[in-house]
Amino acid sequence: xxxxxxxxxxxxxxxxxxxxxxxxxxxxxxxxxxxxxxxxxxxxxxxxxxxxxxxxxxxxxxxxxxxxxxxxxxxxxxxxxxxxxxxxxxxxxxxxxxxxxxxxxxxxxxxxxxxxxxxxxxxxxxxxxxxxxxxxxxxxxxxxxxxxxxxxxxxxxxxxxxxxxxxxxxxxxxxxxxxxxxxxxxxxxxxxxxxxxxx
Ligand code: GRF
Numbered sequence: 001x002x003x004x005x006x007x008x009x010x011x012x013x014x015x016x017x018x019x020x021x022x023x024x025x026x027x028x029x030x031x032x033x034x035x036x037x038x039x040x041x042x043x044x045x046x047x048x049x050x051x052x053x054x055x056x057x058x059x060x061x062x063x064x065x066x067x068x069x070x071x072x073x074x075x076x077x078x079x080x081x082x083x084x085x086x087x088x089x090x091x092x093x094x095x096x097x098x099x100x101x102x103x104x105x106x107x108x109x110x111x112x113x114x115x116x117x118x119x120x121x122x123x124x125x126x127x128x129x130x131x132x133x134x135x136x137x138x139x140x141x142x143x144x145x146x147x148x149x150x151x152x153x154x155x156x157x158x159x160x161x162x163x164x165x166x167x168x169x170x171x172x173x174x175x176x177x178x179x180x181x182x183x184x185x186x187x188x189x190x191x192x193x194x195x196x197x198x199x
Pocket of ligand 1: 007008009010011012013014041085086087106107108169172
């Protein structure tokens with residue numbers, strides 16, 4: 001299985017994928033690592049000798065043009081799956097369609113609670129006692145795609161957004177690798193769970 005990994009930040013989730021591949025625990029080929037801005041995640045990929053690319057929104061006149069360029073660049077690596085590992089941009093419906101049921105995201109909260117860019121902060125502000133992370137398919141909504149895996153993380157009384165996020169990320173790195181490994185081992189592609197029509 002070939003994957004393209006997209007990052008925006010420190011890239012520790014990416015690193016857990018690279019380490020698992022290097023250790024022979026994850027049988028995938030990381031075809032390329034892309035980002036929307038220069039970041040530590042890209043440096044990690046370069047250190048591992050993996051091809052990298054940057055597609056920065058500021059270089060495009062419209063969001064649609066940025067999306068099309070990102071789509072073409074990712075497609076040029078012919079990935080079976082596209083992994084958003086801390087990729088902090090929302091892609092449009094055409095991008096999602098191009099890689100339908102083949103884009104995986106990891107989110108630092110127990111979806112459907114606390115979607116969006118501040119899942120850890122929002123959970124903490126809400127006063128939940130248990131939060132966690134979700135690995136899910138990307139659909140055209142924000143963090144609304146079908147859930148592949150989740151893990152719970154208790155909130156401690158002294159937690160700040162940073163301490164809680166760090167504990168979530170420890171579990172996130174494990175579950176992301178495990179989920180990719182499961183998808184790679186399946187003989188036929190896993191499909192998202194259909195959304196209920198009536199409630
Ligand atoms: C992860 O918690 C991810 O879910 C969130 O941002 C964090 C990225 O961490 N969207 P890293 O760049 O993999 O270290």
